[in-house]
Amino acid sequence: MNSVPVNLLGMPREELEAMFDTLGERPFRARQVMRWIYGRSVLEPALMTDLSIGLREELGATAPMTLPEIGVVRKSVDGTVKWQLNVGQEQAIEMVYIPEPARGTLCVSSQVGCPLNCSFCATGSQGFNRNLTPAEIIGQVLLARRELDVSNGRSPITNVVFMGMGEPLANFRAVVQAANILVDDLGFGLSRRRVTVSTSGLVPQIRRLAKVSNVALAISLHAADDKLREQLVPINRVHPVAELMEACWDYARETNAKSITFEYVLIDGVNDTVDHARRLARLLSNRPASANLIPFNPFPGSAFRRSSPEAIDRFRQVLIDAGIMTVTRRPRGDDIEAACGQLAGRVRNRVQIPLGSRRPGLREESVQL
Ligand code: SAH
Ligand code: SF4
Numbered sequence: 001m002n003s004v005p006v007n008l009l010g011m012p013r014e015e016l017e018a019m020f021d022t023l024g025e026r027p028f029r030a031r032q033v034m035r036w037i038y039g040r041s042v043l044e045p046a047l048m049t050d051l052s053i054g055l056r057e058e059l060g061a062t063a064p065m066t067l068p069e070i071g072v073v074r075k076s077v078d079g080t081v082k083w084q085l086n087v088g089q090e091q092a093i094e095m096v097y098i099p100e101p102a103r104g105t106l107c108v109s110s111q112v113g114c115p116l117n118c119s120f121c122a123t124g125s126q127g128f129n130r131n132l133t134p135a136e137i138i139g140q141v142l143l144a145r146r147e148l149d150v151s152n153g154r155s156p157i158t159n160v161v162f163m164g165m166g167e168p169l170a171n172f173r174a175v176v177q178a179a180n181i182l183v184d185d186l187g188f189g190l191s192r193r194r195v196t197v198s199t200s201g202l203v204p205q206i207r208r209l210a211k212v213s214n215v216a217l218a219i220s221l222h223a224a225d226d227k228l229r230e231q232l233v234p235i236n237r238v239h240p241v242a243e244l245m246e247a248c249w250d251y252a253r254e255t256n257a258k259s260i261t262f263e264y265v266l267i268d269g270v271n272d273t274v275d276h277a278r279r280l281a282r283l284l285s286n287r288p289a290s291a292n293l294i295p296f297n298p299f300p301g302s303a304f305r306r307s308s309p310e311a312i313d314r315f316r317q318v319l320i321d322a323g324i325m326t327v328t329r330r331p332r333g334d335d336i337e338a339a340c341g342q343l344a345g346r347v348r349n350r351v352q353i354p355l356g357s358r359r360p361g362l363r364e365e366s367v368q369l
Pocket of ligand 2: 114115116117118121122123124125164165166167200220
């Protein structure tokens with residue numbers, strides 16, 4: 001076995017099989033270990049009783065598995081739970097669980113902070129430190145499952161969304177690895193429609209995603225024209241709306257998705273008029289698309305305000321009249337700063353990545369914007 005410690009948590013099934021192969025073990029060891037980790041939440045090799053004692057000792061010595069450490073836990077009056085998780089070097093990410101009558105959604109983070117700097121987002125205003133590893137991403141799901149009530153014997157997590165801190169597609173490899181484990185029968189066994197990657201619009205990565213995964217895709221659009229979108233979502237200067245929409249329709253076709261979700265934060269006086277709604281309707285009507293309207297959630301230091309309930313209803317009606325499936329997201333957990341866009345965590349030693357950068361030289365991590 002390698003003398004360098006390896007992390008089995010989040011390791012793709014094929015890599016695990018290859019690792020056991022180099023150890024002279026049969027490939028089915030990978031299945032056994034995955035069942036222990038994801039099926040039974042057992043992370044200590046010593047307790048994996050269907051492995052030989054020698055193998056258990058070897059894995060225990062070289063492949064320790066650790067979950068992020070829980071810092072602060074806050075619970076909202078509406079049942080939403082937010083965990084602040086320490087990820088070393090005094091930094092923290094946040095993860096949110098949103099219970100609803102028929103489902104339980106876990107919102108996971110993919111980066112410590114976010115390099116994309118959208119003007120309306122608390123995470124963006126924190127800056128960026130680093131990508132999370134697959135173990136840190138998948139570790140959030142294991143941790144949440146352990147912390148949540150499982151008294152009825154079933155996992156309360158039915159859906160996982162990459163809508164926490166960070167831009168998931170800027171941490172492509174780790175996010176795809178984690179998503180694959182979420183949908184793997186030997187992993188969490190979720191249906192691909194119940195795993196959603198949300199992106200602010202990294203076009204090349206959307207195209208790559210279609211080749212290696214078929215999970216649900218959500219796009220943070222927030223404006224239907226380039227001039228306004230550039231102000232709200234700076235990555236639009238690199239990948240304008242038309243290019244983004246093409247990539248979305250191709251993604252839907254290549255992955256056989258019924259629809260792509262378009263998220264639209266409604267900000268008072270900025271992007272919430274009937275005219276804005278009509279422009280959005282023109283982009284989405286007669287396409288495999290649905291709209292998710294998110295009333296802006298305030299955070300310290302932000303000058304924006306939430307649109308009025310009347311403006312939100314008017315906006316929604318325009319989309320519905322154009323035949324677009326539209327829901328208005330009810331803010332959840334906003335009393336504990338757990339709602340969309342309010343996650344801040346603790347981000348130290350921020351680094352700058354210029355827009356459009358392909359090889360920013362950040363250690364060996366490949367943040368591609
Ligand atoms: N980086 C990814 C995923 C994380 S953000 C992305 O941007 O898609 C999850 C969602 O919350 C996105 O749609 C984002 O645009 C939205 N959001 C960000 N700030 C918000 C705010 N202050 N109020 C409401 N939604 C916000
Ligand atoms: Fe990053 Fe998404 Fe926030 Fe933009 S909205 S700064 S991409 S987390």
